[in-house]
Amino acid sequence: MKKNALLFFYGLALFISSCSVMKNKKSTDTLSNTSWELDYISGPRIAFDGLYPNKKPQITFNTTTSEVSGTTSCNGYMAKYTLDNKVITFGEPGPTTMMFCEGGGEQLFLQMMKKIDNYSIDKEGKLNLNVGDVSMMRFKKRSE
Incomplete structure (x- = not known):
């Protein structure tokens, strides 16, 4: 159970960081x-x-x-x-x-x-x- 919770939070952190990279890329693409x-x-x-x-x-x-x-x-x-x-x-x-x-x-x-x-x-x-x-x-x- 502890491994599943750790894996879930790791996946969530990875998802959030990839979203911010995509948002930053989108702003430079408009320029x-x-x-x-x-x-x-x-x-x-x-x-x-x-x-x-x-x-x-x-x-x-x-x-x-x-x-x-x-x-x-x-x-x-x-x-x-x-x-x-x-x-x-x-x-x-x-x-x-x-x-x-x-x-x-x-x-x-x-x-x-x-x-x-x-x-x-x-x-x-x-x-x-x-x-x-x-x-x-x-x-x-x-x-x-």
Whole structure:
């Protein structure tokens, strides 16, 4: 009887831990293989379309290499990121292209990325990059 109870609790613990691994995998799967386009950024007194007059910043997550890549609106970038459930941090962007950008939104975008500490995906399917409970940047899925 003692062995059966021990076996039952061991099996239950294994089941619970596998569920949490599957939940964590599901959250990273929503980020991977999707390109996201910025449609909101917090803070500036300049209108969003004034910051990004020609092209909106984009981000793509590579969950295999733990890297993000995309554009800041005119220059390309790449950076490492760490992810633990919904907690996310971005490393310093690596070398970017050096084109001149109109609107001034590039530096705001890169500075905001450094502040992000978690993410969420809302009921509309939009990616929110947050500082605490406040959404600082919001991205929509980019149609390819």
